[in-house]
Amino acid sequence: MITASSLFITLVISSVLILLFYLILTRKMGSKLFRIDFLSVLVFFILLRIFIPIEMPFTITVPFPVVMNPIWELLNYEIIYHIKIMDLLIIGWLFGVFIGIVIYVGRLKEFRNLHNLILEKCEQKKISDFLDRYDGNDFSIYISPYISSPMVLGFKESILLPDIPFSKNELRNILLHEAYHIKSHDIYIKQVIKLLTIIYWWFPPIYLLQNEIDLFLELRADSKVIKSISHYESLSYAETLISVQRKISNELTSLKLFSACLLKENKKTLSYRIHYLLEGNFQKKTSKLVLLTLLFVPILSNSIILEPYYEPAGINASKMEIENEIYIIKHKDGSYSLVIDGEEGNIDGVDEDLLRELPILTE
Structure with missing residues (x-):
């Protein structure tokens, strides 16, 4: 059951978890203590907690009049004709969700039109055309002058490449990275985050999560690419990131219609990825004790509900x-x-x- 109290505790716990996620990704010390496996579990729990703001059968009600009483009285304050502040907030919430859905649908239509434009003028290939002895999913590749950088067209399970000459090693690293984005269904994770942003449009921490999720997805794809390679090869992979970014910057013109589609990258993302590679953090695991502690978060966060109390x-x-x-x-x-x-x-x-x-x- 969703109540004002359960929603309140959900927002508090989610804010703490999102702040932890943000600090790990933006502080170099965080990458030394918490690895990709920890971040993956943390993101899962954040999404689960926000999507299910309900009281569980084992939830214990804890009276907390100091905080909950003023909130409850404010929400139930009647403005006019039995209309309470809570009623107005719910109406405003639903109106904001409606506007968000309309904007989102409009952007999807625009994206489809741009996709059709790319298909009109592109060279179509397969991953196997570029990689020898490739035994993974042979995704389609579209090479077009309208593409600004390598990216994934997740809904179509295809890879978009700019019309730029890449070396064989660069192409290998690019295609393996983008293929992992598709196999990991990262595009759908992005859509889940977008849906949460539409629903919780009034909740500032959700935008912090939305802004940092791209970096997490890039790091996770990198970790899968270099999982079975040596530290020396990972340095070569880092060199590829720099050389590809340089080529993209040199070739970028006003004719490019995509900046990074739905899986984007910026200078901050690139800098962090290179730092992570140089430190060799992809090939390390988070302490089992730390992961075990994290597993208790969803249980503990649902174990109590704070409610108003009037004696x-x-x-x-x-x-x-x-x-x-x-x-x-x-x-x-x-x-x-x-x-x-x-x-x-x-x-x-x-x-x-x-x-x-x-x-x-x-x-």
Whole structure:
């Protein structure tokens, strides 16, 4: 069940996890302690936590009046004609989601038109045309003057290359890297992040995650390319990244219609990838103890829910006697009782409006 309290704790936990993800990717020390395997698990838990902001059967309700009471009172403040601030926020949220979907659909249509333009003037090849003894998926390759840099057209499972002369070694490294993007379904990860950005358009940390996910996907593809090669060969791979970037910069003109499609790269991304390669971090694993600790995050983050707590006037804390008061008792088993002038009776269900009007005493 999704409640205001479960959404609140989801946003808090997600903010912490996203900040950790950001710090690892932007601080060199982070790459020494946390490897690609840790980042992969962390991204999975972030997406899982944000997509499922619900209370679990094992969730424990913890009264936290200092923070939750002011939030609850603000959300339920009536502005006019029984319209609460919460109602306006929900309407604004849904309106923002609608606008985001409209923009996203419009960009997909524009992307399709650009894709068709590329196909009109391109040279079509296969990976096997460039790589000897290649036994992987033989994805299609489109070479076009409208492409600014090597990229993946994930929905079509094809690779786009600019019309630039690359050496044999450069082509090998480029194609292996882009092929791993396709096999890892990175394009769909990007779409999941985009969907979350549309849903949580008002949540600033989600944009931090969106901005850094490209670097993570590039690092993960690099790690798979050099998984079985020596440290010396990884240095050659790093040299390829630099030489390819130099050629792209020299050839870039205003006629290029794509900058990096849906899997983009910039100077910061390139710098971090080269640093990671030179340090040999791709061939290292995160400590098992650290990974084990991370596995407890989704369990612990769903184990408690913070809720408002209002202690009814007239309560005798020792005897739990209340005089001349109407309130609701929420029992540990999740059931409710209604108390009127000291007389208690069980109730099968609790109307949402009743919950808002009457104080709740939690056992």
